[in-house]
Amino acid sequence: MTPAMLAEATVLLAEFRAARLMLATAESCTGGLIAATLTAIAGSSDVVERGFVTYSNTAKCELLGVPDALLAMHGAVSEEVARAMALGALARSKADIALSVTGVAGPGGGSAAKPVGLVFLGCARRGREPLVARHVFAGDRAAVREASVAGAFAMARAALASSAGCLTR
Numbered sequence: 001m002t003p004a005m006l007a008e009a010t011v012l013l014a015e016f017r018a019a020r021l022m023l024a025t026a027e028s029c030t031g032g033l034i035a036a037t038l039t040a041i042a043g044s045s046d047v048v049e050r051g052f053v054t055y056s057n058t059a060k061c062e063l064l065g066v067p068d069a070l071l072a073m074h075g076a077v078s079e080e081v082a083r084a085m086a087l088g089a090l091a092r093s094k095a096d097i098a099l100s101v102t103g104v105a106g107p108g109g110g111s112a113a114k115p116v117g118l119v120f121l122g123c124a125r126r127g128r129e130p131l132v133a134r135h136v137f138a139g140d141r142a143a144v145r146e147a148s149v150a151g152a153f154a155m156a157r158a159a160l161a162s163s164a165g166c167l168t169r
Contacts, residue, residue: 001037009037022049024095026085029103049095064088079132086122097125099152105144123155
């Protein structure tokens with residue numbers, strides 16, 4: 001993780017701390033990098049409630065309750081699955097806000113419909129409408145994963161600021 005990522009994590013943690021809110025993560029293509037970046041900061045345990053690394057479809061179903069039918073219909077890299085992951089993390093934690101990420105980090109695994117760099121970021125906040133943002137990030141695997149972390153942090157900050165949901169469109 002870069003110094004910029006750590007600086008952003010420090011700011012995000014302070015904002016969550018000031019709001020007295022807890023955060024959970026549900027990660028696929030980032031493999032826990034969102035949670036790892038947050039927990040690299042001392043004192044993060046008063047904000048980070050838990051993290052789920054659900055790289056496989058089986059893990060998404062077992063740990064987050066993502067329906068098999070949803071995965072079969074839309075694929076793991078989809079808006080629908082990102083939403084279900086965020087809602088599942090919220091339901092299976094004591095967090096106030098949950099972030100999710102699913103995508104194709106590369107260098108392989110992409111297709112014409114779902115190219116390398118395609119990432120869906122989800123955000124669910126108790127009592128509010130969950131939202132998902134679609135991104136196509138450029139660069140190698142590390143760049144896609146780092147951009148996903150930055151995007152997730154931006155969604156979390158928007159969720160703190162918005163009374164309507166997790167992200168203003």
